[in-house]
Amino acid sequence: MTRGPSDSGPQGAAALRGSMDATTAPHRIPPQMPQYGEANHIFELMQNMLEQLLIHQPKDPIPFMIDHLQRDNDYVPKIVILGPPASGKTTIAMWLAKHLSTNLLSVESLIAKEYSPLAADARMHYQKFKMVPDMLLIRLMQERLKEEDCVRRGWILDGIPETREQALTIQTLGISPRHVIVLSAPDTVLIERNLGKRIDPQTGEIYHTTFDWPPESEIQNRLMVPAGIFEGETARKLLEYHRNIVRILPSYPKILKVISADQPCVDVFYQVCCGQLLKEAVADKSKYSDLIQPFFEKEIAVPDNIIMKVLKQRLDQQDCVERGWVLHGFPRDLDQAHLMDSLGYKPNRVFFLNVPFDSVIERLSLRRTDPITGERYHLMYKPPPTIEVQARLLQNPKDSEEQIKLKMDLFYRNSAELEQFYGDAITLNGDQDPYTVFEYIESGIINRLPKKVP
Numbered sequence: 152m153t154r155g156p157s158d159s160g161p162q163g164a165a166a167l168r169g170s171m172d173a174t175t176a177p178h179r180i181p182p183q184m185p186q187y188g189e190a191n192h193i194f195e196l197m198q199n200m201l202e203q204l205l206i207h208q209p210k211d212p213i214p215f216m217i218d219h220l221q222r223d224n225d226y227v228p229k230i231v232i233l234g235p236p237a238s239g240k241t242t243i244a245m246w247l248a249k250h251l252s253t254n255l256l257s258v259e260s261l262i263a264k265e266y267s268p269l270a271a272d273a274r275m276h277y278q279k280f281k282m283v284p285d286m287l288l289i290r291l292m293q294e295r296l297k298e299e300d301c302v303r304r305g306w307i308l309d310g311i312p313e314t315r316e317q318a319l320t321i322q323t324l325g326i327s328p329r330h331v332i333v334l335s336a337p338d339t340v341l342i343e344r345n346l347g348k349r350i351d352p353q354t355g356e357i358y359h360t361t362f363d364w365p366p367e368s369e370i371q372n373r374l375m376v377p378a379g380i381f382e383g384e385t386a387r388k389l390l391e392y393h394r395n396i397v398r399i400l401p402s403y404p405k406i407l408k409v410i411s412a413d414q415p416c417v418d419v420f421y422q423v424c425c426g427q428l429l430k431e432a433v434a435d436k437s438k439y440s441d442l443i444q445p446f447f448e449k450e451i452a453v454p455d456n457i458i459m460k461v462l463k464q465r466l467d468q469q470d471c472v473e474r475g476w477v478l479h480g481f482p483r484d485l486d487q488a489h490l491m492d493s494l495g496y497k498p499n500r501v502f503f504l505n506v507p508f509d510s511v512i513e514r515l516s517l518r519r520t521d522p523i524t525g526e527r528y529h530l531m532y533k534p535p536p537t538i539e540v541q542a543r544l545l546q547n548p549k550d551s552e553e554q555i556k557l558k559m560d561l562f563y564r565n566s567a568e569l570e571q572f573y574g575d576a577i578t579l580n581g582d583q584d585p586y587t588v589f590e591y592i593e594s595g596i597i598n599r600l601p602k603k604v605p
Contacts, residue, residue: 237348254305267294289321315399336412456490485565501576518546
C-alpha cells in the first residue's frame with residue numbers, strides 16, 4: 152500500500168506545491184533527455200504535430216495523428232522559391248530539386264500534366280489568356296501534392312505563389328512550406344540578363360549568351376530564345392512582380408530568406424570559443440589553471456586532454472545543460488571531434504564558413520593596433536583617422552602573410568576531415584557582410600535544412 156500527498160491532508164498538498172515550485176527546487180534536467188530529444192527529433196515532431204492539428208482541426212485528433220505519423224514526411228523538402236524574371240530562380244529550383252531528389256513544381260509543369268481534366272482546362276486558359284486563374288492553379292497544385300511521390304519525397308514550388316491571394320489560399324488549405332527563398336537583384340541587372348537568356352527545348356535547362364553558355368555544340372545549336380524576351384516586356388513583368396511580391400512576403404515572416412541574385416548561380420546555391428574558455432580557467436584559478444598556465448607562458452598549444460577536461464567541466468554546468476552551448480573554432484581537428492563525440496557532446500548544428508584565401512589574407516594582414524590607445528584598425532575597412540596615428544600603428548606578428556598561410560594550410564587539411572565527420576554540417580559563404588552571414592546561421596538553427604531523400 153502506498154501513501155500519496157492526498158493522504159496527508161493540507162500538509163501533503165503544501166509539500167507537493169513546494170516540491171513543484173521552481174524557485175525553491177529548480178528542476179535539474181539530465182543531459183540525456185535533451186540529447187534523446189535531439190537525436191530522435193522529438194521537439195520538431197511535437198511542433199509539427201501541433202501545427203497540423205491547428206491547421207486541419209480534425210474531429211477526432213487521434214486517428215489523424217496516427218495517419219500523420221505513418222506518412223513520415225515531416226522532414227522532406229517543402230520549399231518555395233520566388234524571384235523576379237531573370238533572377239535565376241528556375242535554375243536554382245532545378246539544381247535544388249536534383250540535389251535533394253525531390254519534385255519540382257511550376258505553372259508550366261502543372262498545366263502540362265497528362266490525364267488530368269484540371270490540367271486540360273488550365274492549358275486552354277493559358278493558350279487563350281497567357282495565365283491560369285488562381286483557383287484553378289491552386290486546385291492543380293493541391294491535386295499534384297497529394298500524389299505519392301510528393302508526399303514521400305517533398306516538393307519545391309518554382310514561382311508559386313504569384314500573388315498574395317494565392318499565398319493566403321494555399322495557407323488556408325494547410326500547404327505549409329518549411330523554407331521560402333526570395334531572390335533579389337537590381338532591375339538593370341535583370342533586364343540585361345533576360346535579353347541574353349536561352350532555353351534548351353529538350354531539357355528545359357536555362358542558359359545565357361554571356362554568363363552560362365554551354366560548351367557542347369549540339370546543345371548550342373538547339374537553344375531557343377524564350378517568348379517575351381525584349382526590354383519593354385521584361386520591364387512590364389518586373390513592375391508586376393514588384394507590385395505582388397511586397398504583398399506576398401508578410402505571409403511568410405519566420406521562414407523567409409532573401410538572397411542576392413546579383414552573383415553567380417553557384418554562389419547563390421551554396422549560400423560558436425575554446426581559447427577564451429582556457430583563459431577564463433586560468434583567470435578564475437580553477438583546478439586546471441596550474442596545468443594550463445605553463446602552456447600559455449611558453450605560447451604553445453594546450454594538449455587535447457586538458458582542453459577536454461576544461462570543456463567538460465563547462466558544458467556540464469547547469470546553464471549549458473538547460474540552455475545549450477555554442478563552440479566557436481572547436482573542434483579544430485578530427486582527434487578533438489572524436490574526443491567530444493566519445494564524451495557524449497554531440498552538436499545538433501555545425502556550420503563551416505567558407506572564405507576565399509585572398510579575402511582571408513586581406514582581412515588579417517591589414518589589421519593594425521595603436522600601441523598608445525589600444526584601438527584596433529584595418530587599413531582598408533577601418534583606416535586610422537590621422538597620419539600621426541597611422542605612423543605609430545603596429546602589426547601583430549601572427550598577422551603576417553607567412554603566418555596566415557601556415558594557419559590556412561593547416562585549416563584546409565583539418566576542415567576536410569571535419570566536414571566528412573559532421574556529415575550534416577552546413578557550409579556558408581563567409582565572404583559577405585556579418586549581418587547576412589548571421590541571418591544564414593540563424594535560419595539554419597531555427598529551420599533545419601531539408602535532407603536529401605534517399
